[in-house]
Amino acid sequence: MLRTILRAGRSESSLVDRIAEDIAVQIIDGTLPPGADVNSVELAKRYSSSRTPVREALLTLQREGLVDIPARRRPRVARVTLAQAREMYEVRASLHGLVSELVVRSADDESLKVLYEWHERLRSAAAGGDVDAYFWHNVAFRQAEADVAGNHQLARMLTSLGLRTLQLRHVSLSLPGRLDRSVSDHERLLQAYSDRDVDLAVAITKSIIMAGLRAIESSHWAD
Incomplete structure (x- = not known):
């Protein structure tokens, strides 16, 4: 599903995919907040379809943990507890720490150049205050x-x-001061990659991710 959203807009997406993508993005960016109703009748009208593809899209989002579908009640955006957020961020920190270790050990300069190019896009978006x-x-x-x-x-x-996790990451980056801090942290990470410093790269990656969790905790969003 993540890869589907990253390639959103391609012509080969089915109607079910497009509906799921649109709802998912609205949940991720906060347009549909936790607990909000998801009206399948209105969605069917919006996409000029029967309720069947809408139902399939909502089932996909239920499997991804973004939507709850209670019996005999309207589907709604799933709520996230702080305990769930902490568990997800602990797992993310460990897995991305391994990613950073592998990047240092195996990436050549041309591969790192790709990461630097993405960092420039991060810097530009932060300078414009464009959270999305x-x-x-x-x-x-x-x-x-x-x-x-x-x-x-x-x-x-x-x-x-x-x-x-995307929903939580968007919340974290939306909080005041987070974009500039994130740009700076990613710049330090790229320098550690260039210096081939495994321990520092892993530590910075884990620090970046756990800083996001602390931002969520302080915002009380998960409450």
């Missing part, structure tokens, strides 16, 4: 890191964490 652009560039930066690391099983594990 920064967020999606950040998602792409992490995906590029996983590609550079070259471990396909690890990349699959990261993808399997699903869309719920």
Whole structure:
């Protein structure tokens, strides 16, 4: 599902995919907040379709943990507890730490150049205060890191964490002061990659991710 959203807009997407993508993005960016109703009748009208593809799209989002579908009640955006957020961030920190270790050990200068290019996009979005652009560039930066690391099983594990982590990451980056801090942290990470410093790169990556968790904790969003 994550890869589907990253390639959103391609003509080969089915109607079910497009509906799921649109709803997922609205949940991720906060347009549909936790607990909000998801009206399948209105969605069917919007997409000029029957309710069947809408139902299939909502079932997909339920499997990803973004939507709850209670019996005999309207579907709604799933809520996230702080305990769930902490568990997801602990797993993310460990897996991305391994990504950083592999990047240092295996990436050549040309591969690192790709990461530097994404960092420039991050810097530009932060300078313009564009949270949404920064967020999606950040998602792409992490995906590029996983590609550079070259471990396909690890990349699959990261993808399997699903869309719920994107929702939390958007919340974190939306908080005051987070974009400038994130740009600076990623610059330090890239320098550690260039210096081939495994321990420092892993430590910075874990620090970046756990700083996001602390931002969520302080915001009380998960409450």
